[in-house]
Amino acid sequence: xxxxxxxxxxxxxxxxxxxxxxxxxxxxxxxxxxxxxxxxxxxxxxxxxxxxxxxxxxxxxxxxxxxxxxxxxxxxxxxxxxxxxxxxxxxxxxxxxxxxxxxxxxxxxxxxxxxxxxxxxxxxxxxxxxxxxxxxxxxxxxx
Numbered sequence: 001x002x003x004x005x006x007x008x009x010x011x012x013x014x015x016x017x018x019x020x021x022x023x024x025x026x027x028x029x030x031x032x033x034x035x036x037x038x039x040x041x042x043x044x045x046x047x048x049x050x051x052x053x054x055x056x057x058x059x060x061x062x063x064x065x066x067x068x069x070x071x072x073x074x075x076x077x078x079x080x081x082x083x084x085x086x087x088x089x090x091x092x093x094x095x096x097x098x099x100x101x102x103x104x105x106x107x108x109x110x111x112x113x114x115x116x117x118x119x120x121x122x123x124x125x126x127x128x129x130x131x132x133x134x135x136x137x138x139x140x141x142x143x
Contacts, residue, residue, distance in 0.1 A: 001070040003066065003068040005065070005066040008062065008063050010061050011051065019040055022040075023036060029069040034127060035125035042076070042104040042105055043076055046097075046123070049098070050079075050118075051063065051080075054080035055083070061118075062080070062081055078120070078121045081118045082118045084118055101123060106125055109121075
């Protein structure tokens with residue numbers, strides 16, 4: 001599997017950089033449309049949530065974004081080292097981020113980060129392979 005990881009300061013001005021880096025990497029590794037637009041929106045929402053909600057009572061930490069591309073699927077993980085998920089009555093957003101990510105991704109999992117601190121959002125986006133991308137045996141079987 002092809003993959004890449006970036007770590008950003010958990011600051012609002014880094015959300016666009018994370019989104020651009022992930023989408024550019026996916027496009028450069030033959031992830032088609034769809035799901036490129038869905039990937040772009042879901043990553044924006046996940047990084048925004050990490051920045052706005054992960055560090056409410058602490059100084060900003062970091063957000064780490066990883067992408068993996070394999071035949072027919074692109075997987076993204078957004079993890080922060082903040083205080084973890086908890087309800088927020090003073091939320092600066094509309095509360096649509098998680099439902100939107102669930103709608104965009106084919107699979108979504110939200111857990112405590114592996115480090116034990118913060119939150120980890122894992123999303124997978126499936127896509128159709130062009131016939132040229134399929135193994136020879138699969139092309140023969142489809143004929």
